[in-house]
Amino acid sequence: MRIGIIGAGQLGQMLGTAAQDLGFECRFIDPSDSPPAGSTGTVIRKAFDDPDALAQLAADCDVVTYEFENVPVEALHAIADVVPVYPPPSALAIAQDRLHEKRLFDELDIPLPGYRVIDSRQDMQAAAADLGLPMVIKTRRFGYDGKGQVVIRDLQQIDAVWDQLGKQPLVAEAWVAFDYEVSIIGVRNAQGAVAIWPLTQNKHVDGILHSSRSPVENHGLFERASAYMNRMLSHLDYVGVLALELFVCNDALLANEFAPRVHNSGHWTIEGADTSQFTNHLLAISGQSPTSTACSGHAGMLNLVGEIPAAARQFEDERISLHDYDKTPRPGRKLGHITVLAASAAERDDLLQTVAEIVTGSTPAGGHSA
Numbered sequence: 001m002r003i004g005i006i007g008a009g010q011l012g013q014m015l016g017t018a019a020q021d022l023g024f025e026c027r028f029i030d031p032s033d034s035p036p037a038g039s040t041g042t043v044i045r046k047a048f049d050d051p052d053a054l055a056q057l058a059a060d061c062d063v064v065t066y067e068f069e070n071v072p073v074e075a076l077h078a079i080a081d082v083v084p085v086y087p088p089p090s091a092l093a094i095a096q097d098r099l100h101e102k103r104l105f106d107e108l109d110i111p112l113p114g115y116r117v118i119d120s121r122q123d124m125q126a127a128a129a130d131l132g133l134p135m136v137i138k139t140r141r142f143g144y145d146g147k148g149q150v151v152i153r154d155l156q157q158i159d160a161v162w163d164q165l166g167k168q169p170l171v172a173e174a175w176v177a178f179d180y181e182v183s184i185i186g187v188r189n190a191q192g193a194v195a196i197w198p199l200t201q202n203k204h205v206d207g208i209l210h211s212s213r214s215p216v217e218n219h220g221l222f223e224r225a226s227a228y229m230n231r232m233l234s235h236l237d238y239v240g241v242l243a244l245e246l247f248v249c250n251d252a253l254l255a256n257e258f259a260p261r262v263h264n265s266g267h268w269t270i271e272g273a274d275t276s277q278f279t280n281h282l283l284a285i286s287g288q289s290p291t292s293t294a295c296s297g298h299a300g301m302l303n304l305v306g307e308i309p310a311a312a313r314q315f316e317d318e319r320i321s322l323h324d325y326d327k328t329p330r331p332g333r334k335l336g337h338i339t340v341l342a343a344s345a346a347e348r349d350d351l352l353q354t355v356a357e358i359v360t361g362s363t364p365a366g367g368h369s370a
């Protein structure tokens with residue numbers, strides 16, 4: 001089985017490693033110098049939408065997938081006649097536009113924060129009146145790690161925010177004073193077999209995922225989140241791994257966004273679940289059934305952003321695993337992560353706290369585990 005993967009970043013690297021364990025071969029497209037996934041397969045050094053590179057990938061591979069969200073959907077459509085492309089490009093097209101994403105949540109009766117389409121300064125004024133302040137203005141396309149977002153706390157900001165973002169299509173979203181954030185990650189194959197990992201609690205700092213903990217021990221919440229996940233998987237006739245980010249706010253569970261790919265908040269599944277998100281994604285897209293998503297303990301994950309301090313390499317504790325993506329350090333760049341695995345939630349929280357303090361001087365506080 002040969003898997004074509006558009007993008008050879010850290011998600012590609014972890015897919016590539018899982019592929020090697022399954023005896024699959026990987027071929028990537030990525031224009032960058034020495035991309036992280038290069039150690040796990042051959043890389044075609046071309047733009048993600050280069051027609052020749054895509055044609056070559058389609059001709060050489062049994063199935064094509066992608067590891068980041070800004071692949072032009074037209075490029076995927078162009079090869080979908082020749083080779084199966086999973087997750088379905090139609091799901092990617094929705095995920096690429098926050099407005100389409102929100103309309104899908106509405107259509108599927110998945111609760112979400114109030115929102116308005118913003119096409120003018122006047123729309124922003126009206127949205128502020130309808131939604132109240134604070135509200136968040138987000139670009140509909142190309143946002144990631146909190147980029148392309150501004151929180152409006154005061155009507156006086158509207159002119160400046162319009163001047164800053166108004167050249168792109170926008171949405172306004174009600175600010176959610178959430179108790180905490182969670183994500184649910186599921187996988188489905190073309191025959192409709194579904195598996196869902198335990199719920200994960202996520203903490204973001206400056207819009208970037210800081211740390212994750214799983215399982216969230218709240219059965220009712222898991223049931224609701226997995227119902228939403230199941231609805232999305234079947235509606236989209238989905239194949240592969242899908243991640244859904246949600247806010248937990250009093251009794252409400254509100255959808256924030258989804259990602260049609262393996263997700264940072266699921267990295268803990270490599271050590272912490274019977275089958276990782278990477279392995280199950282590959283099984284699903286290659287026509288096999290996903291295998292057990294049960295977790296084998298209490299997992300925590302800490303992202304290493306901007307630098308990997310020497311201390312991160314010096315843990316000698318079998319409960320702690322370092323993943324180094326082999327990327328050039330740059331402020332704000334995800335360079336690696338550490339997973340901790342413990343026998344209880346309390347032990348996991350202590351361990352994650354200790355690791356965070358040693359590695360980054362920060363703490364993964366922001367609420368106890370749910």
Ligand SMILES: Nc1ncnc2c1ncn2[C@@H]1O[C@H](COP(=O)(O)OP(=O)(O)O)[C@@H](O)[C@H]1O
Nearest residue numbers: 136143144145146147173174175176204207257
């Ligand atoms: N409406 C909102 N209310 C409160 N916090 C928000 C809201 N929208 C985004 N955030 C915060 O910003 C983070 C990043 O926003 P998100 O919409 O997920 O964009 P990205 O594509 O950058 O991940 C969220 O995980 C959350 O912490």
Ligand SMILES: [Mg+2]
Nearest residue numbers: 145245256257
């Ligand atoms: Mg997000």
